[in-house]
Amino acid sequence: MRKLDISRRGLLKGSAIAGTGLAAPAVLTTPSWAQSYTNEPTGDTVTLGFNVPQTGAYADEGADELRAYELAVKHLNGEGDGGMLNTFSSKELQGNGINGKRVEFVTGDTQTKSDAARASAKRMIEKDGAVMITGGSSSGVAIAVQGLCQDAGVIFMAGLTHSNDTTGKDRRANGFRHFFNTEMSGRALAPVLQAAFGNERTAYHLTADYTWGWSQEGSIIKYTEDLGWNTEAAVRTPLGAGDFSQYITPVLNSDADVLVLNHYGRDMVNSLTQAVSFGLRDKQVNGEDFAIVVPLYSRLMAQGAGENVAGIFGSTNWHWSLQDAGSQAFVKSFGQEYGFPPSQAAHTCYCQTLLYADACQRAGTFRPSGVGAALEDFEFDGLGNGPTLYRAGDHQCFKDVLVVKGKENPNSEYDLLEIVEITPRSAVEYPVDLFEGELGPYNDGA
Amino acid sequence: MDAILLQILNGLDKGGAYALIALGLTIIFGTLGVVNFAHGALFMLGAFCAVTVKTLLSLEQVVEDPNQLTAWGTPVEIRTPYVEAWFGDFGLTLLQYSVPVSILIAIPVMLAIGIAMERGLIRFFYKRPHAEQILVTFGLAIVIQEIVKAQFGANPIPQPAPDILRGMVDFGTVIGLEAGNVAYPAWRLVYFLFSAAIIGLVFAFLQFTTFGMVVRAGMADRETVGLLGIDIDRRFTIVFGMAAVVAGLAGLMYTPILSPDYHMGMDFLVLSFVVVVVGGMGSLGGAVAAGFLLGIVQSFASMNEVKAILPGIDQIIIYLIAVVILLTRPRGLMGRKGVMEH
Numbered sequence: 002m003r004k005l006d007i008s009r010r011g012l013l014k015g016s017a018i019a020g021t022g023l024a025a026p027a028v029l030t031t032p033s034w035a036q037s038y039t040n041e042p043t044g045d046t047v048t049l050g051f052n053v054p055q056t057g058a059y060a061d062e063g064a065d066e067l068r069a070y071e072l073a074v075k076h077l078n079g080e081g082d083g084g085m086l087n088t089f090s091s092k093e094l095q096g097n098g099i100n101g102k103r104v105e106f107v108t109g110d111t112q113t114k115s116d117a118a119r120a121s122a123k124r125m126i127e128k129d130g131a132v133m134i135t136g137g138s139s140s141g142v143a144i145a146v147q148g149l150c151q152d153a154g155v156i157f158m159a160g161l162t163h164s165n166d167t168t169g170k171d172r173r174a175n176g177f178r179h180f181f182n183t184e185m186s187g188r189a190l191a192p193v194l195q196a197a198f199g200n201e202r203t204a205y206h207l208t209a210d211y212t213w214g215w216s217q218e219g220s221i222i223k224y225t226e227d228l229g230w231n232t233e234a235a236v237r238t239p240l241g242a243g244d245f246s247q248y249i250t251p252v253l254n255s256d257a258d259v260l261v262l263n264h265y266g267r268d269m270v271n272s273l274t275q276a277v278s279f280g281l282r283d284k285q286v287n288g289e290d291f292a293i294v295v296p297l298y299s300r301l302m303a304q305g306a307g308e309n310v311a312g313i314f315g316s317t318n319w320h321w322s323l324q325d326a327g328s329q330a331f332v333k334s335f336g337q338e339y340g341f342p343p344s345q346a347a348h349t350c351y352c353q354t355l356l357y358a359d360a361c362q363r364a365g366t367f368r369p370s371g372v373g374a375a376l377e378d379f380e381f382d383g384l385g386n387g388p389t390l391y392r393a394g395d396h397q398c399f400k401d402v403l404v405v406k407g408k409e410n411p412n413s414e415y416d417l418l419e420i421v422e423i424t425p426r427s428a429v430e431y432p433v434d435l436f437e438g439e440l441g442p443y444n445d446g447a
Numbered sequence: 448m449d450a451i452l453l454q455i456l457n458g459l460d461k462g463g464a465y466a467l468i469a470l471g472l473t474i475i476f477g478t479l480g481v482v483n484f485a486h487g488a489l490f491m492l493g494a495f496c497a498v499t500v501k502t503l504l505s506l507e508q509v510v511e512d513p514n515q516l517t518a519w520g521t522p523v524e525i526r527t528p529y530v531e532a533w534f535g536d537f538g539l540t541l542l543q544y545s546v547p548v549s550i551l552i553a554i555p556v557m558l559a560i561g562i563a564m565e566r567g568l569i570r571f572f573y574k575r576p577h578a579e580q581i582l583v584t585f586g587l588a589i590v591i592q593e594i595v596k597a598q599f600g601a602n603p604i605p606q607p608a609p610d611i612l613r614g615m616v617d618f619g620t621v622i623g624l625e626a627g628n629v630a631y632p633a634w635r636l637v638y639f640l641f642s643a644a645i646i647g648l649v650f651a652f653l654q655f656t657t658f659g660m661v662v663r664a665g666m667a668d669r670e671t672v673g674l675l676g677i678d679i680d681r682r683f684t685i686v687f688g689m690a691a692v693v694a695g696l697a698g699l700m701y702t703p704i705l706s707p708d709y710h711m712g713m714d715f716l717v718l719s720f721v722v723v724v725v726g727g728m729g730s731l732g733g734a735v736a737a738g739f740l741l742g743i744v745q746s747f748a749s750m751n752e753v754k755a756i757l758p759g760i761d762q763i764i765i766y767l768i769a770v771v772i773l774l775t776r777p778r779g780l781m782g783r784k785g786v787m788e789h
Binding site for chain 2: 248305329
């Protein structure tokens with residue numbers, strides 16, 4: 002029998018190795034090692050947070066956004082017909098969730114209020130373990146939630162937000178926007194307005210009094226004044242004012258021959274309906290037919306305003322009548338699920354979910370910095386609007402912009418807008434430093 | 448001049464809504480001594496009477512046409528309203544006039560809702576402090592709102608006026624001005640006339656009927672009227688129902704101006720309480736006068752010339768006036784001594 006001979010040096014070495022071995026599992030299970038970024042999924046599911054307005058001035062859009070998110074989750078998990086997964090140029094997603102994890106989701110009501118939106122996003126991050134927050138509408142809300150996600154260390158995939166500030170002065174590394182912005186609307190609309198109404202017009206703006214309204218007003222004034230138009234007045238109206246008559250009556254007594262309604266959602270439905278009821282669409286000023294312009298249009302708003310939209314120009318991010326394969330696949334999938342066509346809000350939210358999932362898959366992680374790197378300067382196609390770029394410098398998507406007009410004789414309650422111009426991406430692109438702002442570094446959180 | 452006239456007209460139709468809600472609030476406060484924060488919900492319920500009638504009249508026969516497909520591949524549905532299928536052109540006219548037609552339904556419905564609200568809840572709080580009344584009625588308003596939201600959704604539901612009343616009226620010629628100078632939407636003028644008529648009817652009812660005389664006596668001295676063997680409680684319950692009808696009709700007729708949604712009552716309630724306070728708690732005349740006054744002042748404050756001097760004044764003018772009036776006349780414009788002062 003061999004005698005066990007333990008030297009002092011051998012004992013120390015053995016203890017060190019044994020100690021390291023015993024300690025290793027403990028080290029790996031401590032929070033700082035096990036979760037190297039906020040809400041890193043450890044089970045076989047991953048949770049996304051859908052934060053949309055279910056009440057308030059933009060509830061219509063919010064309801065449609067939620068439908069689109071639920072459809073996207075179905076397609077990511079391999080249920081349904083796959084929608085735009087079949088047309089998306091990236092083929093990383095296989096219908097087995099994201100990175101092999103089944104996709105689950107939680108929802109919140111932003112109430113179209115920044116504080117409520119931040120509170121529900123915070124709950125989804127801290128209590129529900131959401132690894133990504135997405136949603137809209139309202140740029141004020143989007144900017145507030147984007148800031149929260151940056152601080153918390155999760156990705157924010159903006160839903161419907163149109164203010165330049167979202168990817169301009171308020172841009173953040175953890176935030177990404179697929180939707181277009183007011184700068185692009187201005188660039189796309191101006192030539193169409195010039196062709197329709199000429200160069201000698203006087204415009205009167207009614208503007209929702211928050212970041213999106215200011216941004217919209219600024220862009221339209223900038224590009225219409227370049228045409229030679231005058232701006233008679235730009236009057237700020239409170240969000241959710243309801244009755245806009247007191248703001249519309251001064252238009253009747255002004256020299257303006259164009260009314261620009263920088264309103265959205267329920268506010269636009271009310272202000273446009275009331276402007277038409279005050280006879281503005283049939284009015285003549287100095288021998289010119291009075292014109293109304295709604296710079297940001299949506300099918301849902303057109304439905305709310307009904308026949309009042311006839312002949313009125315505006316821009317939109319996407320429309321269900323587009324004939325490309327991606328748009329058609331989405332319309333078919335959404336229409337069969339819900340019985341009506343999707344809105345632009347639904348489209349952008351569906352795309353954002355797919356784009357996030359695809360970036361995670363390509364990066365092989367949910368870590369915000371990894372996902373962000375996969376999205377930066379990502380060129381893709383097959384999600385409608387033609388070839389699209391997610392620009393690295395400001396996390397803004399660039400794609401074709403649609404100019405639309407309210408149909409005079411719609412065939413159905415959904416067939417209210419006709420596309421009059423598809424403005425190519427090259428015409429709406431602008432330098433990354435046009436707006437001040439810094440993305441700053443990614444925050445991976447925990 | 449034209450601009451000023453237009454803003455006066457604007458103020459009159461907005462003021463009509465304020466006055467009708469404030470009138471109902473004041474009647475309830477004057478008779479029952481209850482501060483009813485659910486009154487805005489009654490305004491909203493009236494609007495949803497119009498929505499319900501329109502929905503019922505719009506029920507459609509749906510036939511699928513397999514030869515035509517939608518963009519998403521399902522057969523196109525051909526829809527025909529039953530009223531059109533059954534009654535032809537008369538049915539379509541009925542559908543077009545759904546807002547005025549729904550008044551006939553709204554009167555008994557709102558009366559029943561008002562009586563049920565008073566008998567089922569409010570009467571248990573007569574002798575409780577005003578703070579408790581406010582809490583319970585505010586809670587009731589939220590419950591009503593959520594029920595409406597669950598039933599009809601959160602989105603506004605457009606209720607167009609009948610075609611004949613959708614255009615503009617050349618109001619200038621009515622008052623002897625040059626044609627075409629002061630044109631105003633016909634339905635808004637209808638709303639102003641309607642609110643004036645309802646206010647007149649309520650005053651006439653309280654002033655010239657035996658029932659109204661007893662109610663006024665009860666408002667002055669409830670105990671003595673009771674000692675005369677008159678069931679004043681039953682009369683006050685009916686008065687509560689009447690106030691609900693007034694608020695409901697105000698909301699119903701406002702629907703072509705502002706598409707109804709579940710929150711519309713709250714938007715008007717706060718302003719209407721300011722109207723009641725400015726007019727004087729318990730004063731019917733004060734409520735009506737303050738309603739129209741504040742509606743007109745709010746419209747003037749929205750004029751660009753005014754806002755150029757005082758930016759944002761349109762948002763705060765009503766509250767500024769309330770502060771000034773309460774500082775100079777603590778009982779409001781026509782407030783009675785002793786009301787809400789104990």
